[in-house]
Amino acid sequence: MAASKVLLVGAGGREHAIGAALARSEAAVYVAAPSVNPGLKRLSRGYRNLSVEDGDAIAQWARQLGVSLAVLGPDAAVAAGVADRLRAGEIPTVGPGAAAARIESSKSFARALMRQHSIPGLPRTAEAKSPAELESAIGVVGEPFVVKPSWLTAGKGVWVQGADFKTRDEGLAYARSLLEEGKGQPVVLEEKLEGEEFSLMAFVDGSSVHPMPVVQDYKRALEGDQGGNTGGMGSYSARDALLPFLSSSDFETATDILSKTVAAMKSGGLDYRGVLYGGFMATAHGVSVLEFNARFGDPESLNVLTLFDGTDFDELMAGVAAGRVQSVHLRFRKRATVVKYLVPPGYGSKPVTGGALRVSPRLGDEEGVTLYYGSVTPGQRQDEVVMGTSRSLALVGEASALKDAYARVEEAVRHVHGEFYLRHDVGSPVDLLRHQEHLRTLRGLGPKLQEPNLTRSGSQPPHAFS
Ligand code: AMP
Numbered sequence: 001m002a003a004s005k006v007l008l009v010g011a012g013g014r015e016h017a018i019g020a021a022l023a024r025s026e027a028a029v030y031v032a033a034p035s036v037n038p039g040l041k042r043l044s045r046g047y048r049n050l051s052v053e054d055g056d057a058i059a060q061w062a063r064q065l066g067v068s069l070a071v072l073g074p075d076a077a078v079a080a081g082v083a084d085r086l087r088a089g090e091i092p093t094v095g096p097g098a099a100a101a102r103i104e105s106s107k108s109f110a111r112a113l114m115r116q117h118s119i120p121g122l123p124r125t126a127e128a129k130s131p132a133e134l135e136s137a138i139g140v141v142g143e144p145f146v147v148k149p150s151w152l153t154a155g156k157g158v159w160v161q162g163a164d165f166k167t168r169d170e171g172l173a174y175a176r177s178l179l180e181e182g183k184g185q186p187v188v189l190e191e192k193l194e195g196e197e198f199s200l201m202a203f204v205d206g207s208s209v210h211p212m213p214v215v216q217d218y219k220r221a222l223e224g225d226q227g228g229n230t231g232g233m234g235s236y237s238a239r240d241a242l243l244p245f246l247s248s249s250d251f252e253t254a255t256d257i258l259s260k261t262v263a264a265m266k267s268g269g270l271d272y273r274g275v276l277y278g279g280f281m282a283t284a285h286g287v288s289v290l291e292f293n294a295r296f297g298d299p300e301s302l303n304v305l306t307l308f309d310g311t312d313f314d315e316l317m318a319g320v321a322a323g324r325v326q327s328v329h330l331r332f333r334k335r336a337t338v339v340k341y342l343v344p345p346g347y348g349s350k351p352v353t354g355g356a357l358r359v360s361p362r363l364g365d366e367e368g369v370t371l372y373y374g375s376v377t378p379g380q381r382q383d384e385v386v387m388g389t390s391r392s393l394a395l396v397g398e399a400s401a402l403k404d405a406y407a408r409v410e411e412a413v414r415h416v417h418g419e420f421y422l423r424h425d426v427g428s429p430v431d432l433l434r435h436q437e438h439l440r441t442l443r444g445l446g447p448k449l450q451e452p453n454l455t456r457s458g459s460q461p462p463h464a465f466s
């Protein structure tokens, strides 16, 4: 196939990983984003300063370039209906239109869809459109509970009782403040679920659902899961495409939920072509849905796209956009990964921006380590970048065993100089044991005190990876 020409929208770590996978397939990559990501800049053939929500300008540039494909990275682009503008200009696009993107941009829509179509995994949930409705909503969900704005908040708006607030009154006060801010949009209350979270992303071509390796994201800003919710500080995936605490049956349930969700949307006339991300909780009683996202996760996409094996990622993406994914393109290396984001000091509350980070060229000599640029701009020197308000640089370690992937990232961090914060506990052997014991205890299996077999080489891989 002749080299394809692809327009990529967005300029964070996720988009750098998407761009790198496209560049490996020798696609000519063009980037539309409001800031210059030095990594994307290097690999792209053209870069235009455009808002990721400006569908008309993006579609116009796509037509001028004559691209054969557009790929949307950020939730803001997807929610704003950029895919609708591109498709109106006959540009095949990875990313659902605004109506289907409500699966992410409206938690109220997502929960209603699950209820109407009896999709499994729905927690007790109720929405309130006014302060008066909050009392009855809390009557439905009980305590402890979780407060969620129905709209997009970059992963930062959800408050969980016991972590972000203590008493029922504090939770209700937060919900009232959201109602004021939301200008007519509802607030969703939910029962607080106890368990282990996992992210399952799938390529969706309108009908069929093709899962990627499962990832666990660390959402809290600080080590030991302290601090506020963030977009994600780091994440890991295991060699068998499951996670050390997850059973094949949990994976199958989650995949089934994604399939039923796509079918439910299809029955309502919504043709979903893009990546569907399920944020799940493995609990004592099975698998529950925390949220859906209508795009690749960040950092989760860094785990899986680093593992994408082959030089035909552009063809896989073209299949998603055209409505026919071919399983021959779905190949992920059977390796473990650990991703760590280096963030500005104070990220999660008051980030200190403008600091410089220097990346030693020796990083490039480290085996099994990949660097992706996030919210940074080029610095004064070739090896320097300047931190913005969000996550700055991502390091990915890849190895056969999780503990080695972890060691590789920790080693690689030494090659970055400057003032930054990162969570050393992401993917550490002690932390993986903690997650595994937590779920075993909840499921009445008793804690397993010996070191888990983190490669799980004896277990059955999910079908898509065999
Ligand atoms: P969401 O944006 O809905 O995924 O929520 C962000 C984070 O809040 C999740 O990753 C969980 O850590 C937490 N969370 C959301 N919903 C619940 C729930 N029902 N029970 C417990 N924690 C939750």
Ligand code: GLY
Pocket: 155, 217, 231, 232, 293, 296, 297, 298, 299, 300
């Ligand atoms: N890491 C969570 C997200 O991408 O929304």
